[in-house]
Amino acid sequence: xxxxxxxxxxxxxxxxxxxxxxxxxxxxxxxxxxxxxxxxxxxxxxxxxxxxxxxxxxxxxxxxxxxxxxxxxxxxxxxxxxxxxxxxxxxxxxxxxxxxxxxxxxxxxxxxxxxxxxxxxxxxxxxxxxxxxxxxxxxxxxxxxxxxxxxxxxxxxxxxxxxxxxxxxxxxxxxxxxxxxxxxxxxxxxxxxxxxxxxxxxxxxxxxxxxxxxxxxxxxxxxxxxxxxxxxxxxxxxxxxxxxxxxxxxxxxxxxxxxxxxxxxxxxxxxxxxxxxxxxxxxxxxxxxxxxxxxxxxxxxxxxxxxxxxxxxxxxxxxxxxxxxxxxxxxxxxxxxxxxxxxxxxxxxxxxxxxxxxxxxxxxxxxxxxxxxxxxxx
Amino acid sequence: xxxxxxxxxxxxxxxxxxxxxxxxxxxxxxxxxxxxxxxxxxxxxxxxxxxxxxxxxxxxxxxxxxxxxxxxxxxxxxxxxxxxxxxxxxxxxxxxxxxxxxxxxxxxxxxxxxxxxxxxxxxxxxxxxxxxxxxxxxxxxxxxxxxxxxxxxxxxxxxxxxxxxxxxxxxxxxxxxxxxxxxxxxxxxxxxxxxxxxxxxxxxxxxxxxxxxxxxxxxxxxxxxxxxxxxxxxxxxxxxxxxxxxxxxxxxxxxxxxxxxxxxxxxxxxxxxxxxxxxxxxxxxxxxxxxxxxxxxxxxxxxxxxxxxxxxxxxxxxxxxxxxxxxxxxxxxxxxxxxxxxxxxxxxxxxxxxxxxxxxxxxxxxxxxxxxxxxxxxxxxxxxxxxxxxxxxxxxxxxxxxxxxxxxxxxxxxxxxxxxxxxxxxxxxxxxxxxxxxxxxxxxxxxxxxxxxxxxxxxxxxxxxxxxxxxxxxxxxxxxxxxxxxxxxxxxxxxxxxxxxxxxxxxxxxxxxxxxxxxxxxxxxxxxxxxxxxxxxxxxxxxxxxxxxxxxxxxxxxxxxxxxxxxxxxxxxxxxxxxxxxxxxxxxxxxxxxxxxxxxxx
Numbered sequence: 001x002x003x004x005x006x007x008x009x010x011x012x013x014x015x016x017x018x019x020x021x022x023x024x025x026x027x028x029x030x031x032x033x034x035x036x037x038x039x040x041x042x043x044x045x046x047x048x049x050x051x052x053x054x055x056x057x058x059x060x061x062x063x064x065x066x067x068x069x070x071x072x073x074x075x076x077x078x079x080x081x082x083x084x085x086x087x088x089x090x091x092x093x094x095x096x097x098x099x100x101x102x103x104x105x106x107x108x109x110x111x112x113x114x115x116x117x118x119x120x121x122x123x124x125x126x127x128x129x130x131x132x133x134x135x136x137x138x139x140x141x142x143x144x145x146x147x148x149x150x151x152x153x154x155x156x157x158x159x160x161x162x163x164x165x166x167x168x169x170x171x172x173x174x175x176x177x178x179x180x181x182x183x184x185x186x187x188x189x190x191x192x193x194x195x196x197x198x199x200x201x202x203x204x205x206x207x208x209x210x211x212x213x214x215x216x217x218x219x220x221x222x223x224x225x226x227x228x229x230x231x232x233x234x235x236x237x238x239x240x241x242x243x244x245x246x247x248x249x250x251x252x253x254x255x256x257x258x259x260x261x262x263x264x265x266x267x268x269x270x271x272x273x274x275x276x277x278x279x280x281x282x283x284x285x286x287x288x289x290x291x292x293x294x295x296x297x298x299x300x301x302x303x304x305x306x307x308x309x310x311x312x313x314x315x316x317x318x319x320x321x322x323x324x325x326x327x328x329x330x331x332x333x334x335x336x337x338x339x340x341x342x343x344x345x346x347x348x349x350x351x352x353x354x355x356x357x358x359x360x361x362x363x364x365x366x367x368x369x370x371x372x373x374x375x376x377x378x
Numbered sequence: 379x380x381x382x383x384x385x386x387x388x389x390x391x392x393x394x395x396x397x398x399x400x401x402x403x404x405x406x407x408x409x410x411x412x413x414x415x416x417x418x419x420x421x422x423x424x425x426x427x428x429x430x431x432x433x434x435x436x437x438x439x440x441x442x443x444x445x446x447x448x449x450x451x452x453x454x455x456x457x458x459x460x461x462x463x464x465x466x467x468x469x470x471x472x473x474x475x476x477x478x479x480x481x482x483x484x485x486x487x488x489x490x491x492x493x494x495x496x497x498x499x500x501x502x503x504x505x506x507x508x509x510x511x512x513x514x515x516x517x518x519x520x521x522x523x524x525x526x527x528x529x530x531x532x533x534x535x536x537x538x539x540x541x542x543x544x545x546x547x548x549x550x551x552x553x554x555x556x557x558x559x560x561x562x563x564x565x566x567x568x569x570x571x572x573x574x575x576x577x578x579x580x581x582x583x584x585x586x587x588x589x590x591x592x593x594x595x596x597x598x599x600x601x602x603x604x605x606x607x608x609x610x611x612x613x614x615x616x617x618x619x620x621x622x623x624x625x626x627x628x629x630x631x632x633x634x635x636x637x638x639x640x641x642x643x644x645x646x647x648x649x650x651x652x653x654x655x656x657x658x659x660x661x662x663x664x665x666x667x668x669x670x671x672x673x674x675x676x677x678x679x680x681x682x683x684x685x686x687x688x689x690x691x692x693x694x695x696x697x698x699x700x701x702x703x704x705x706x707x708x709x710x711x712x713x714x715x716x717x718x719x720x721x722x723x724x725x726x727x728x729x730x731x732x733x734x735x736x737x738x739x740x741x742x743x744x745x746x747x748x749x750x751x752x753x754x755x756x757x758x759x760x761x762x763x764x765x766x767x768x769x770x771x772x773x774x775x776x777x778x779x780x781x782x783x784x785x786x787x788x789x790x791x792x793x794x795x796x797x798x799x800x801x802x803x804x805x806x807x808x809x810x811x812x813x814x815x816x817x818x819x820x821x822x823x824x825x826x827x828x829x830x831x832x833x834x835x836x837x838x839x840x841x842x843x844x845x846x847x848x849x850x851x852x853x854x855x856x857x858x859x860x861x862x863x864x865x866x867x868x869x870x871x872x873x874x875x876x877x878x879x880x881x882x883x884x885x886x887x888x889x890x891x892x893x894x895x896x897x898x899x900x901x902x903x904x905x906x907x908x909x910x911x912x913x914x915x916x917x918x919x920x921x922x923x924x925x926x927x928x929x930x931x932x933x934x935x936x937x938x939x940x941x942x943x944x945x946x947x948x949x950x951x952x953x954x955x956x957x958x959x960x961x962x963x964x965x966x967x968x969x970x971x972x973x974x975x976x977x978x979x980x
Binding site for chain 2: 214313314364
């Protein structure tokens with residue numbers, strides 16, 4: 001049987017963060033029951049399509065999946081298990097936010113087969129959390145962390161951020177010091193992105209934010225890599241770090257351009273040579289499902305040329321780089337026969353290196369990956 | 379209908395400052411004399427090119443024949459000869475005025491006399507025309523017709539006692555204008571039995587008929603089958619058709635002394651029938667051509683390059699097509715290290731240049747890069763040779779230069795007194811020499827300056843407009859050449875001199891211009907992986923330096939399932955932008971860079 005990953009979007013939050021451009025609602029709790037019912041229907045729609053596949057990973061993201069009642073999650077997962085075959089090593093992740101759950105909720109996750117928790121921590125400084133529009137406090141983080149541990153989760157990720165408004169280099173250092181004393185298996189450490197149509201981006205454009213300079217911001221990134229390495233984290237993707245054997249399998253499916261199906265509002269799928277995505281409008285989403293149709297807004301065809309570009313663009317983001325053997329096995333061509341010039345150019349520029357097995361970003365390449373990715377785009 | 383005695387013919391033009399209502403009045407006259415039905419009447423009939431309509435100026439002039447039954451009960455033929463309304467086309471204006479006996483002078487009753495009103499009046503007086511003043515826009519609340527009449531009497535010295543007071547827009551008192559034309563404009567003189575003498579005052583290319591020449595017959599008669607000679611070039615042709623222009627081309631048997639009309643003769647290029655030339659009978663030539671023929675010479679030059687190299691041939695074809703219709707446009711291929719293959723083009727002036735650039739874009743859908751405009755410099759070499767150059771890269775090494783001269787213009791700037799100080803500052807800044815200032819009335823003056831043309835073509839218009847909030851009007855004419863301390867300013871990007879940015883500037887301006895360009899370039903050239911020095915240099919001396927900081931971060935932190943399509947779109951856009959970049963050494967320079975250095979900044 002072929003393998004596939006499943007993403008499920010829960011678009012509800014207590015409050016939307018200032019930097020967030022995901023589809024999520026902060027005042028639509030009365031919509032939750034209906035939405036979850038439709039998610040189940042959407043799962044059913046895929047039964048036939050995925051009968052040749054078994055699930056290797058499920059990722060419940062948001063929004064804030066932990067914002068909604070745990071029974072919805074239980075019901076959803078059991079519905080999924082009853083519709084699709086699953087792999088014996090299936091990774092099942094749910095995103096949670098500090099202060100949005102208690103022991104009982106997380107215990108229910110555990111019993112539903114969720115084996116990985118991803119908590120949106122961002123930073124341990126209360127004033128910085130406030131400035132980016134988070135609702136939790138430092139105290140909430142520790143309380144929530146203790147709950148996870150008490151329930152017995154052995155695979156925990158913290159989402160962290162740097163380059164935040166008013167965040168100093170020292171603030172980042174203290175965050176890393178706190179992390180050192182926790183027992184985490186995975187960390188995603190993101191440099192703040194100013195996404196279009198977010199309040200944060202508006203303030204940025206208006207010059208209202210006090211931010212680290214570009215050089216300092218990069219120093220902070222390099223410092224994070226070094227500090228995490230010292231406490232046993234392997235840097236395996238531009239923004240991702242893990243202890244041995246704890247890389248996120250679900251995300252690797254994205255980066256390695258393996259098939260996945262996204263369920264729920266605005267979720268994206270990559271399946272059978274097509275990329276498609278669901279409506280981001282609730283009404284249209286419901287309407288299509290009511291008609292027994294996939295609630296797909298648009299799709300694009302991925303021909304071999306695009307697939308090679310995607311594979312390279314996203315593969316190069318992995319620290320190990322693009323494995324030449326794997327590339328050849330997948331595309332029946334040497335990577336050099338396609339990207340020889342580009343690779344040579346960026347080796348000369350100091351952005352890429354070739355260790356005979358893999359083509360990978362150099363330390364400078366990690367800061368300027370877009371320049372390389374642009375040239376992989378044929 | 380067209381066989382009317384010479385005493386009932388009136389040949390006239392309309393002259394005015396831009397926007398004073400010339401085309402609107404022309405429309406009304408055409409409408410009122412019934413040459414076109416209301417339905418056929420498009421706004422501003424005479425301005426046929428889209429560009430002309432948009433800019434509200436007339437570029438290619440034409441003539442139209444109106445038939446008017448005057449109050450005296452007789453039928454009159456009124457030949458309205460339209461003139462281009464801009465200083466760049468002064469010569470064409472003067473030739474079309476030469477085809478007339480009179481000119482209607484429109485003055486906007488809300489604004490009074492402006493710079494081009496005067497310039498056009500002088501041109502008309504040079505041609506000995508009877509000037510018929512008309513006060514326009516009396517419908518506007520801000521109209522002050524009596525004051526404006528007084529102004530015209532005081533400044534121009536023509537009687538405005540019974541000047542028609544009209545609103546061309548609303549069609550008020552248009553008959554007064556027609557009557558004034560009949561009564562005031564003298565009838566043509568000339569004898570249709572004499573040897574042919576006809577003035578070409580406009581010509582344009584028609585795909586089917588070849589060049590169509592608009593002519594005014596002064597002596598003799600022209601008819602199909604006749605062999606004619608262009609007196610300046612000596613070229614001969616056989617007349618295919620003669621005709622007049624009403625609402626459409628109407629063929630006639632002949633055009634006689636006093637008449638205005640067109641002639642076709644299988645002429646292949648407008649260069650063979652240039653404006654100002656005299657047509658005569660090959661077999662019975664006149665002994666002397668009409669006075670005033672001038673070969674038009676370009677005053678302003680710039681490089682025009684295809685944005686994408688493969689368009690080179692399309693740009694050539696487009697320029698060739700434009701040239702067939704525009705004797706003043708010249709071009710020849712040239713090569714730039716930075717921009718590749720392109721053309722050096724010569725224009726009558728800045729507006730002419732802008733119009734050609736816009737037509738390439740609009741009519742031919744070509745994406746072009748234009749370099750900074752230049753004028754013709756006269757260089758005396760140590761060897762005694764005198765050369766003329768307009769491309770900065772052709773400037774010989776300083777060691778071989780004895781002296782350099784640059785073109786100087788005399789400029790008149792008409793302005794409300796409030797802006798006198800600002801204009802003086804501007805002109806001083808542009809190396810202007812103040813000649814004098816006349817009061818037109820208490821609150822308005824005309825200032826006369828001598829200015830180097832190379833300063834005028836840079837950003838003078840924009841600066842003047844912005845400093846006077848659009849209230850000043852400006853006009854200039856070439857005075858001659860003057861010795862000047864000029865230097866070649868080079869711009870180096872990452873240590874490499876970029877020929878497309880080179881300029882010839884006055885020594886004293888080099889530092890300011892150099893710094894200004896460098897400052898602009900650091901904003902438009904994207905940051906690269908390495909720091910890029912931008913330097914301005916005169917000879918081997920660096921006079922200004924800026925640095926584009928190295929790009930330290932260009933990476934997307936988050937890239938998951940839903941981001942893939944988005945990321946690809948972004949890359950696609952970037953890729954498209956990259957295609958439009960010019961590679962200069964290891965630096966990628968976007969097209970805007972070549973434009974921004976030309977822009978005026980406050």
